[in-house]
Amino acid sequence: MPFTRVAIPAGTSPAHKAAIARGVHEAMVAAIGIPEDDFFQLLSEYQPGDFLFDRGFLGLQRSDGLVVVQITLRRGRSDAMKRDLYARIAANLGQAADIRPQDVFVYLNENDFSDWSVGGGRMSMEITMQREADA
Numbered sequence: 123m124p125f126t127r128v129a130i131p132a133g134t135s136p137a138h139k140a141a142i143a144r145g146v147h148e149a150m151v152a153a154i155g156i157p158e159d160d161f162f163q164l165l166s167e168y169q170p171g172d173f174l175f176d177r178g179f180l181g182l183q184r185s186d187g188l189v190v191v192q193i194t195l196r197r198g199r200s201d202a203m204k205r206d207l208y209a210r211i212a213a214n215l216g217q218a219a220d221i222r223p224q225d226v227f228v229y230l231n232e233n234d235f236s237d238w239s240v241g242g243g244r245m246s247m248e249i250t251m252q253r254e255a256d257a
Contacts, residue, residue, distance in 0.1 A: 123238060123246065124150060124195040125162050131187055132167040138219045139165050145214030146191055153207035154199050175227075182224045189215065190227045197232035204230065 126146055130139065143163045150156045170186070177184045191211060199207075208228050215221040238246040 123160055123162070123240060124154075124156060124193050126150075126164070126194075127192040128163060128165045129168050129173065129190040129192075130165060131189075132169045134167060141218035142189065142215060142221070145218040146193075146211055149207055149210035149214050150193070153210050154195070154203050184227075185222065185225055187221060188225045188227060189221055190229075192229055192231065194231040194233065196235055196238075199232075 128142060128146065130142065134142075143165060146163065147161050151158055173188070173190075175184065175188060211228055212223040212226040215226055216223055236245060240246050
């Protein structure tokens with residue numbers, strides 16, 4: 123179960139926000155195999171001057187439209203899956219929201235299944251085990 127935070131420039135329209143969220147989610151479904159209904163994203167706008175970054179780091183030319191995608195997920199995806207994820211996110215955001223690939227910054231935070239509680243004050247692993255036992 124990934125949880126995604128996306129930082130976007132202030133003034134991004136609701137339609138572009140939805141397109142960004144769907145583009146990131148569709149990439150995760152295709153590249154790392156999450157279920158379609160596993161959709162939890164928090165979008166935050168940043169004001170000019172709130173996000174400072176090097177516009178030319180690693181030879182890429184970034185603009186004021188930089189979008190940052192932070193995905194927290196369980197560990198275990200291969201490097202090939204991660205490469206595919208990054209490429210799909212950049213491609214989807216380009217197609218859906220006209221965001222340049224150079225303006226898509228993605229990073230992952232990996233943890234274990236026991237590090238999640240998705241509601242009810244219960245460890246997600248316990249909920250999953252109970253659902254499997256009840257099935």
